[in-house]
Amino acid sequence: MEVKEIEEMKGTRKTEEMKDIGETKELEESENLEDFGTCDECYQNNFGLNWCHPCNVKQFQNEFGKWTSEDSEIDEFIQQIQLNANKSQEIIEWIPFDKLKNITYLAKGVLVAYKARWRDGFIYYWNYEVENWSRYGEQNVCLKSLDNSTNKFDFLQEIKNQLKFRGKNAIAIYGVTKNPTKNEYIMVMKYAGYGSLRNLLNNKFEKLTWKGKYNILLEIVIGLTNIHEMGLHKDFHSGNIVNQSLTLSYISDFGLCKPVTENDLENIYVMLEVLTSYPPYYNIPHNENLAMGIFKGLKSEIKCEIPQFLKEIVEKCWNFEPLDHPTVKELRSQLEKYDYNCNNEIK
Numbered sequence: 001m002e003v004k005e006i007e008e009m010k011g012t013r014k015t016e017e018m019k020d021i022g023e024t025k026e027l028e029e030s031e032n033l034e035d036f037g038t039c040d041e042c043y044q045n046n047f048g049l050n051w052c053h054p055c056n057v058k059q060f061q062n063e064f065g066k067w068t069s070e071d072s073e074i075d076e077f078i079q080q081i082q083l084n085a086n087k088s089q090e091i092i093e094w095i096p097f098d099k100l101k102n103i104t105y106l107a108k109g110v111l112v113a114y115k116a117r118w119r120d121g122f123i124y125y126w127n128y129e130v131e132n133w134s135r136y137g138e139q140n141v142c143l144k145s146l147d148n149s150t151n152k153f154d155f156l157q158e159i160k161n162q163l164k165f166r167g168k169n170a171i172a173i174y175g176v177t178k179n180p181t182k183n184e185y186i187m188v189m190k191y192a193g194y195g196s197l198r199n200l201l202n203n204k205f206e207k208l209t210w211k212g213k214y215n216i217l218l219e220i221v222i223g224l225t226n227i228h229e230m231g232l233h234k235d236f237h238s239g240n241i242v243n244q245s246l247t248l249s250y251i252s253d254f255g256l257c258k259p260v261t262e263n264d265l266e267n268i269y270v271m272l273e274v275l276t277s278y279p280p281y282y283n284i285p286h287n288e289n290l291a292m293g294i295f296k297g298l299k300s301e302i303k304c305e306i307p308q309f310l311k312e313i314v315e316k317c318w319n320f321e322p323l324d325h326p327t328v329k330e331l332r333s334q335l336e337k338y339d340y341n342c343n344n345e346i347k
């Protein structure tokens with residue numbers, strides 16, 4: 001390959017990544033705006049950025065007859081979400097399978113994941129000049145398909161959870177598609193370029209500064225508090241957290257959501273993993289003896305230097321007196337006490 005060609009490829013990749021991060025910022029910032037102006041068409045107040053609820057409801061209704069998932073329950077599910085959306089981030093849509101290309105296998109977790117290119121990209125707003133949705137344009141997406149053991153109710157519940165937390169540290173979901181050859185329904189989600197947090201820690205750990213690690217921790221803990229506030233608890237591990245950039249982390253699947261139990265150890269496991277790059281008790285076989293050891297207060301070894309304020313937080317987490325063990329909320333406020341706006345590197 002010519003040198004120039006390689007340089008061009010690098011250039012494309014860079015702009016793509018920046019475009020991706022810009023989009024997230026824009027979506028999150030729009031949450032904070034209070035006045036969205038009025039609709040150009042009906043002059044009523046917009047509910048979200050360029051989002052007039054009654055006008056968009058009409059646009060969606062006009063399209064109801066033009067698509068189908070071939071499952072009336074799923075059709076109705078998508079339609080209800082579209083009719084109730086107050087901003088673009090709250091909608092999902094039916095995405096015909098032929099709008100997806102370059103589908104490549106990624107990994108198998110609770111769901112099987114693929115990477116693909118989506119020709120259209122997600123919806124921003126209705127454009128009256130062209131009488132169509134204004135969209136992001138071609139973008140990378142992550143496809144997650146169900147295995148046979150997952151039923152339709154769980155599939156739809158997972159989408160609801162994803163939507164609830166979009167903009168609150170959950171990865172965006174754009175819609176649903178169906179693989180016609182396998183006859184399986186698939187979630188279409190934002191593609192996190194850096195993959196799972198586990199993957200990031202394996203491959204890019206030396207590139208992470210303490211500040212980077214701190215940012216990841218804070219994002220995760222904020223995500224966790226949001227989930228707990230909704231009365232859900234996530235089985236949390238570095239495999240179901242994904243990174244869009246080196247330090248921008250998202251919760252990627254809610255398949256195992258269960259009622260809240262406080263004082264769980266998982267938060268601390270993830271914390272230690274981010275700080276040290278290896279999972280807790282990495283050097284001890286995971287068996288009954290380990291479980292008993294943890295119960296009796298066996299602490300995971302910390303092999304490397306950790307900045308003092310993070311060390312203090314971790315040590316508090318290892319306190320197994322139930323009343324002294326910090327909750328997620330306390331963890332968050334302790335992390336937030338550190339002034340993360342200062343530009344100095346954490347020492």
Ligand SMILES: [Zn+2]
Pocket residue numbers: 039040041042043044052053054055056
């Ligand atoms: Zn309007």
